[in-house]
Amino acid sequence: MTTxxxxxxxxxxxxxxxxxxxxxALLDITLSIEKGLLVGVIGPNGAGKSTLxxxxxxxxxxxxxxxxxxxxxxxxxxxxxxYVPQRGAVDWDFPITVGGVAxxxxxxxxxxxxxxxxxxxxxxxxxxxxxxxxxxxGRQIGQLSGGQQQRxxxxxxxxxxxxxxxxxxxxxxxxxxxERAILEVLERARxxxxxxxxxxxxxxxxxxxxDRLVLIKQRLFAYGTPEMVLREDLLSEVYEGKLRVFSDVFxxxxxxx
Amino acid sequence: MNTLIDAFTGPLGEAYFQKSLMxxxxxxxxxxxxGCLVVLRRMAFLGDALSHAMIAGxxxxxxxxxxxxxxxxxxxxxxxxxxxxxxxxxxxxxxxxRISRIKEDTAIGIMYTGVFALGVVFVSIFRHYIHIDLMHFxxxxxxxxxxxDLWASAIVAxxxxxxxxxxxxxxxxxxxxPVMAASIGLxxxxxxxxxxxxxxxxxxxxxxxxxxxxxxxLLITPAATAYLLSDRLSRMMGLAALFGVxxxxxxxxxxxxxxxxGGGAIMVFATLQFLVVLILAPRYGMIAxxxxxxxxxxxxxxxxxxxxxxxxxxxxxxxxxxxxxxxxAEGLKASLGKMVREELIVPVDxxxxxxxxxxxxxxxxxxAHRLWESYLEHIGTxxxxxxxxxxxxxxxxxxxxxxxxxxxxxxxERDPHGSEIPPKx
Numbered sequence: 001m002t003t004x005x006x007x008x009x010x011x012x013x014x015x016x017x018x019x020x021x022x023x024x025a026l027l028d029i030t031l032s033i034e035k036g037l038l039v040g041v042i043g044p045n046g047a048g049k050s051t052l053x054x055x056x057x058x059x060x061x062x063x064x065x066x067x068x069x070x071x072x073x074x075x076x077x078x079x080x081x082x083y084v085p086q087r088g089a090v091d092w093d094f095p096i097t098v099g100g101v102a103x104x105x106x107x108x109x110x111x112x113x114x115x116x117x118x119x120x121x122x123x124x125x126x127x128x129x130x131x132x133x134x135x136x137x138g139r140q141i142g143q144l145s146g147g148q149q150q151r152x153x154x155x156x157x158x159x160x161x162x163x164x165x166x167x168x169x170x171x172x173x174x175x176x177x178x179e180r181a182i183l184e185v186l187e188r189a190r191x192x193x194x195x196x197x198x199x200x201x202x203x204x205x206x207x208x209x210x211d212r213l214v215l216i217k218q219r220l221f222a223y224g225t226p227e228m229v230l231r232e233d234l235l236s237e238v239y240e241g242k243l244r245v246f247s248d249v250f251x252x253x254x255x256x257x
Numbered sequence: 258m259n260t261l262i263d264a265f266t267g268p269l270g271e272a273y274f275q276k277s278l279m280x281x282x283x284x285x286x287x288x289x290x291x292g293c294l295v296v297l298r299r300m301a302f303l304g305d306a307l308s309h310a311m312i313a314g315x316x317x318x319x320x321x322x323x324x325x326x327x328x329x330x331x332x333x334x335x336x337x338x339x340x341x342x343x344x345x346x347x348x349x350x351x352x353x354x355r356i357s358r359i360k361e362d363t364a365i366g367i368m369y370t371g372v373f374a375l376g377v378v379f380v381s382i383f384r385h386y387i388h389i390d391l392m393h394f395x396x397x398x399x400x401x402x403x404x405x406d407l408w409a410s411a412i413v414a415x416x417x418x419x420x421x422x423x424x425x426x427x428x429x430x431x432x433x434x435p436v437m438a439a440s441i442g443l444x445x446x447x448x449x450x451x452x453x454x455x456x457x458x459x460x461x462x463x464x465x466x467x468x469x470x471x472x473x474x475l476l477i478t479p480a481a482t483a484y485l486l487s488d489r490l491s492r493m494m495g496l497a498a499l500f501g502v503x504x505x506x507x508x509x510x511x512x513x514x515x516x517x518x519g520g521g522a523i524m525v526f527a528t529l530q531f532l533v534v535l536i537l538a539p540r541y542g543m544i545a546x547x548x549x550x551x552x553x554x555x556x557x558x559x560x561x562x563x564x565x566x567x568x569x570x571x572x573x574x575x576x577x578x579x580x581x582x583x584x585x586a587e588g589l590k591a592s593l594g595k596m597v598r599e600e601l602i603v604p605v606d607x608x609x610x611x612x613x614x615x616x617x618x619x620x621x622x623x624x625a626h627r628l629w630e631s632y633l634e635h636i637g638t639x640x641x642x643x644x645x646x647x648x649x650x651x652x653x654x655x656x657x658x659x660x661x662x663x664x665x666x667x668x669x670e671r672d673p674h675g676s677e678i679p680p681k682x
Contacts, residue, residue, distance in 0.1 A: 015636045023655045063650055093358045219661060
């Protein structure tokens, strides 16, 4: 890896091995993600997708290797990376408005003795604008549709001001229209210069949605443009020959290219 | 010796003691059995709430019977009144948590204090008409049990136990997986109401003996004690009933010997019984848990022993020599014993040697260690850290990972220190 690469790579993972037991969750992962890309992480269940996300957040114990965010060790770079959780574990009855959730993104910048100031409100409003949720600012979060709820949490991540956003399966369990709306927000964030890493499980849409794909199963099988990654030989190795499922993917590939 | 026997048999000859023992045992059995479902469904707070809410019903029942029939302190009237308030309270709790965002625990807290307070106000306003001793209500009076109380509790117990036994499977599935129960067409809302009615009945009949505050203990403590000892609901219910009876018997003796409040003595005994089981229970107890932790041979230590033995190539190695090579050798003796039982190593002239199985395992560890060392050197780890890091990493040695490292490194034969990497087995 040259110094030039290092400078451009906002996320650099080098020789990362993480294990919880005799089987490694991640083995010898080396990966560098450049600024301003929309990156999808794909792989079968239990392939270590979530572990990779946690490693980038600096949450997991690494056996070997390093994870650098803008050249800084991930464990020391807390706050540079914003995380959007899965929709499941939220109390939707909680007395908080859309604006209140987005404002939480500013909390890490606020010292305990200060209330949010005008610049925080401005950042919060901009974030809501970016996910097109401005009109709902005063709405309680339980009164939103599933896709809108997802977008509020993306606004919170954007309000943190981080240049890197990690999203854990944002497209899980939403309908097609919502999926489009979320994708649109992701694309807007990318045009604003953010780098987005998205855990994704739907191979049929992966090529269409992402600039780059990461194919992992414990180790890195491929990283590159969708055409480079969605290759029959690679996928059959990773998904252990359950290829009938992919005939669709390749047909789509052929049609788009 | 005789005094000791007298201490046990003496009270048994007294009519009041016999009556208390019988009445309280009946109540304890049914309370403990129902309590099992209360514990499993995490409804303990509801049991507490019901017992408090009852006071309004007792006062109401008293007043109605006195106004309409001129009867003073009519027990069936008060019983019916408290049952009605209990059910009303449950209904209100369900209503509030259903129609609003208020969660159930808060709804319980609001409704039972409200109804309890209403009862207290009621008793104060009509204090010239109704003579309810609030203290009695709060503390209970197990030794002053009346024939009517005895009959009432016997009928309640028979009814509730019949319902629980007849519909055992229904209650079991509704407690374990309500969604599945509903999907196979069981009326779970009805079952819910039946269960809360049973709890109300039990609470009402138990309050006169142990009092408002302790009744929830009678409901859940024996059941929780049984919970620590059983893996089946039927067994849990049986044991709970047994613990209910022992609590009552033990408590009543305590009460006679020490001349204390009956309800208090029963619950003190039940709690002590729980603590003893908590410590001693064979699987879920504290000692069992501690022993399990102690018996587990740390994986790292096992690997270290195997690694040391294979590096000494067949010579027996004594414990003292091992201690020199193993960084953290705490519990080494126990681990060696366990490894002998697992047939990884055999004792030979004062030392230990690898068995065939042990040698295979050791060779896998050594291969993993040396492949990791080669890998670490390959990625540019400082030479001084290579061994230590490989020592930590050698626990990762599944075939897939090892094959990957092996081919990544171009199937090396020797590690960075020049030692041979054992072939794949």
